[in-house]
Amino acid sequence: MTHRHERTLRVGSLARVEGEGAMHVRLDAGGRVREARLEIYEPPRFFEAFLAGRAYTEAPDITARVCGICPVAYQMSACLAMEDACGVTVGGQLAELRRLLYCGEWIESHALHVHLLHAPDFLGYASGIDMAREHRADVERGLEIKKTGNALMALVGGRAIHPVNVRVGGFHRVPSRSELARFAPELRRALELALETVIWVAGFDFPAAEAKHRLLAVAQGDRYPIDGGQGIATDAGYGFRTADFEDYVFEHQVPHSTALHAELADGSTYLTGPLARYSLHSAKLTRHAAAAARAAGLDAECRNPFRSIIVRAVETVYAIEEALRIIDAYEPPERPWVAVPPRAGRGHGVTEAPRGLLYHRYDIAADGTITQARIVPPTAQNQAAIEAELCELLEAHQGLGDAELTDLCERAIRNHDPCISCSAHFLELHLERS
Numbered sequence: 001m002t003h004r005h006e007r008t009l010r011v012g013s014l015a016r017v018e019g020e021g022a023m024h025v026r027l028d029a030g031g032r033v034r035e036a037r038l039e040i041y042e043p044p045r046f047f048e049a050f051l052a053g054r055a056y057t058e059a060p061d062i063t064a065r066v067c068g069i070c071p072v073a074y075q076m077s078a079c080l081a082m083e084d085a086c087g088v089t090v091g092g093q094l095a096e097l098r099r100l101l102y103c104g105e106w107i108e109s110h111a112l113h114v115h116l117l118h119a120p121d122f123l124g125y126a127s128g129i130d131m132a133r134e135h136r137a138d139v140e141r142g143l144e145i146k147k148t149g150n151a152l153m154a155l156v157g158g159r160a161i162h163p164v165n166v167r168v169g170g171f172h173r174v175p176s177r178s179e180l181a182r183f184a185p186e187l188r189r190a191l192e193l194a195l196e197t198v199i200w201v202a203g204f205d206f207p208a209a210e211a212k213h214r215l216l217a218v219a220q221g222d223r224y225p226i227d228g229g230q231g232i233a234t235d236a237g238y239g240f241r242t243a244d245f246e247d248y249v250f251e252h253q254v255p256h257s258t259a260l261h262a263e264l265a266d267g268s269t270y271l272t273g274p275l276a277r278y279s280l281h282s283a284k285l286t287r288h289a290a291a292a293a294r295a296a297g298l299d300a301e302c303r304n305p306f307r308s309i310i311v312r313a314v315e316t317v318y319a320i321e322e323a324l325r326i327i328d329a330y331e332p333p334e335r336p337w338v339a340v341p342p343r344a345g346r347g348h349g350v351t352e353a354p355r356g357l358l359y360h361r362y363d364i365a366a367d368g369t370i371t372q373a374r375i376v377p378p379t380a381q382n383q384a385a386i387e388a389e390l391c392e393l394l395e396a397h398q399g400l401g402d403a404e405l406t407d408l409c410e411r412a413i414r415n416h417d418p419c420i421s422c423s424a425h426f427l428e429l430h431l432e433r434s
Contacts, residue, residue: 023409024256025390031398033391038383038413040259051373056082056342056364057168063360063375064162069112072105072157073353074375075166077360080228082168084243085347085364088340093333094170099227100180100326101156101163102351106226106319107190108149108160109354110312114197115142118309121411122204138200141193145316148190152323155183170337180327187327191320195292198313202296206306207408209393213269213385215276216249218352224284224318225277225352232350232357233280234270242348245359251376262381269385272356272378273416274311278302286325289318305389305415312354342368353378355416382416 026035047066051059059078064071076098083090090098115138116128125131132139150160155175157163165171219239220229231241232248240248251260264270278293279301285293293314302311344366350359356378363372393412397405 023390025394025409027394027398031395033394036387036391036394037256038387038390040257040383048373048375051362051370054370056085056362056368056370059360059362059370059373060166060168061164064166066375066377068161069109070105070353070355071162072102072153072166073351073358074360075163076102076227076351077349077358077375078362079166079168080349080351081347081360081362082349082364083340083347084349085345085362086340086343087345088169088338090170090338093331094174094336094338095227096326096330097156097171097174097333100323101153101166102227103319103323103326104149104152104156106149106354107152107194107316107323108146110316110319111142111146111149111197113354114201114309114312114316115139115146118312118414119201119204121414122201122206122309141196145190145193145197148186149319151186152183155179167337169340170333170335172336174332174336177330177332180330184324184327187320187324191288191317191324194313194317194320195288198292198296198310198317201309201313204309206304209304209306209389209412211271211275211303211305211385211389213271213388214264215279216270216272216357216381217276217280218350218357222284224281224286224322226319226322228349228351235276235280242350242359245348245350245376246361246374249359249376249381251380257383259380259383261384262376263384269388270381271385271416272381274308274315274354274356275302275305276356277352278311278314285314286318286321288321289314292317305412308415315354342366355379356382386413386416 022039024035024037024039025033028034047063051062054062059082060075063074063078066074120126120128120131123131123135128139153163154160156165158165165173215235217233218225218229219231219233220226231239232245233239248265249262250265251262254261282293282300296310296314298310298314342364344364346361346363348361350357358378359376361374362370364370390409390412393408394405397408400408
């Protein structure tokens, strides 16, 4: 097939990816990639514009609607940024409850991605439904883990999708100790299932690949980062404060996408998400998670994007262990929230969404009115790196036929994220060879 002068491959609807876009690839006569464009044509969503003129207390509820899979990430980054602007720090059991809620989101999101979005790629099925015909027990295991994550979000956040119990300064209501204790057996059952999942995915066949980009993840002291931190860690030997994020990370418009691309100040591409978190913080995993990683063959650093499914499975174990730890030590705080009186200023917040680093920045007036908002989601940050990885894969596998090459491109995108942007639907691939 490769002797033809020109070929066009079309994927009218890329399954198991939330997002709408297209990809255009041009290969020259020598098989070299001359052009690779991941085209995102999402319609404008105006969230940053919607926030201007609203009260600072409304940001967590408004930004939660950015994503139905990871609403807690948007709520937490918004809360941290508003509290930073007002000079308030939320600590103690309220901060632990935030981390507990975030654990629920990691559990349900990772279980969904591993079992229904990513695993079919390795087992040769078009969808999780097709896979269930021969791997019913595996799919049911994933659904049970996801159900546990959703139940935890409902318990702490008020409901599983777009939680309503989160507010600047804490929560509207906090659970009792007995409410959380009653949930612990369900988490212990999920832990057993998550450990089984690590063993299952470790047995897949993984194409050779290496992500050569810089890596960025939140730095949260001696903790594996989830719900905030003291700044940003990189693999380049330096870190920086959350408030300096925009001095190190630059977004720019590209002609083929309505989503911004991000790069570091030196022009290099970078990755955020499970590979970055694991490679920068694997030494901070909990006992079962660390043992599971070793048993699955992961070293301290993992740069093969196809093996990100193992990292997600290990992070699921970690999130469940963290949830159990928090529940075991939980003592209800005196009040569900701390007062966060408004003041004029600028605040920054960053957390680790299941798919990567999420940055929020707000300017507020003295009465608490939001005057400016900026949100940098992880999906946009990874797009330039994904394009670069596609170029390398295409050149390394140029001898493949059209169908195989198309499949490889789709898999490469799904390695990173179930979303190709925060509001998308399908991907269409065009490949030209001359």
